[in-house]
Amino acid sequence: MRPRRANSREKILAAAADVAREAGPGSLSLEAVASRAGVSKGGLLYNFPTKAKLMQGLVESYLSDFQKALEARAAEAGHESVLSAYIKLSADDCEQPKPSASWMFSAIAEDPDFLTPIKAFKRQLFQRLKEETDDLGSLLVCFLAIEGMRSMNLFDSDVLSEEERALLVASLLKIAG
Amino acid sequence: MRPRRANSREKILAAAADVAREAGPGSLSLEAVASRAGVSKGGLLYNFPTKAKLMQGLVESYLSDFQKALEARAAEAGHESVLSAYIKLSADDCEQPKPSASWMFSAIAEDPDFLTPIKAFKRQLFQRLKEETDDLGSLLVCFLAIEGMRSMNLFDSDVLSEEERALLVASLLKIAG
DNA sequence: TTGACAAGACCGTCCAGCCGGTACAGTAAG
C-alpha cells in the first residue's frame, strides 16, 4: 500500500491541478502530469490506471477537502450558521487570484458525468442550508451569489475589484443574518 | 459574398453548439460539426479556416445575440432598470433545461483566452449597472446571484427546483427595486 | 531472491489542417 519514496498519489493529484491551471485545461495530458509530478508515465498509470480514474481522484480529493474545510469553519466559535461559514470559506477561496480548480474543465471535456458527485454535494449542502433557515428567498440569493463568486473565480474573471468583493461578502453575511 | 445555397456559416455555428451540448464539449471535432451541419470538412474549413476561428465565431455570435436580447428587453415598456431586464433575460435563458453554451468548455479547453471578450463584455455590463444605481451592495448581490444562476445552468446542475428559481428571481427583482 | 513498483519505448486511434479536385455562376470575346 505504502509508496516507496513519498505519497505519489497526492503529488500526482497536485501536479494535475497545477498543469491544468498553468498550461490550460486542454493541455492536461498524462505525460504532462507525470512530468510535473516527477514521476514516469508508467508510474502515473500505476497509481491511476486510466485518465478517467485520475479525474475521479481529482473530484474526490476536491470534495473531501472542501467538506473538511467547511466542517472546520462551521465548528469555529462565532459562527451562528453553516451559511455564514460557507460564505466566509468561499470568500477566502476566492481570495486566490489563480483559480485552483481549472482541472474541472478538463474533467468536463473528458466526460461531463465526472461532475455528478459535485452536483450531488451541492444539492446536499443546499438541503442542509434550507433546514437551517426559514427565509428561503434570502438563502437562495446568498447561495446563488456565492455560486456566482466561485464561478467567476473559476473562469478567472476579474470583473470585481478587491473592495467590491469585500462589500459583496459583507452584504451576504448581512442577508444571511 | 453571398453563399450559394444557404448561410453555411450560421448552420455551422448552430451545429457546433448542438454537438457540444449533445455529444459533450470534449467531442467537438471538426468532422462532427461538419457532419452535423450537413457540410463536408472541407466546406467547414472554407468558412472557418481554423478550429480557433470557429470558437471565435461562436463567442462573437453568442455575444451579439446576448447584446441584442438585452437591448430589446431594456427597451420594453415596464422595465425601470437595465438590471431588471438582465435578471428577467437570465431567468428566461435558464428556463431551458439544456445548457445552450456548452461549447464554452470546448473553447476553454482549446485556449482560455477565447473567453476574454466575454469577460470584457461582463465588465462593461457591470459598469453600466453600477452607473444606474447608488446601492452598490445590492447590485453586487444581484449581479453575482445571476452569475450563479447562469453558471448552474451552464454546468447543468439541477440543484434548484422550478419554484425555487422563481422565488429567487422574485427576490432578486425585489432587491433590484 | 523476490515482488512491489517505476521507467519509457511502443502501438493504435483520433483529429486538425492541407490539398487536389468538382460544380457552378458570371463574364466576355468570337
Added chain:
DNA sequence: CTTACTGTACCGGCTGGACGGTCTTGTCAA
C-alpha cells in the same frame, strides 16, 4: 449562342503529430 476563362463555394482523402494506454524491462527494499 457558344466557348473559354475566372472566382466562389464546397468536397473528401491524406498525413503528420499528439495522446491514451500497454508491455517489457529495470530497480530497490525487505
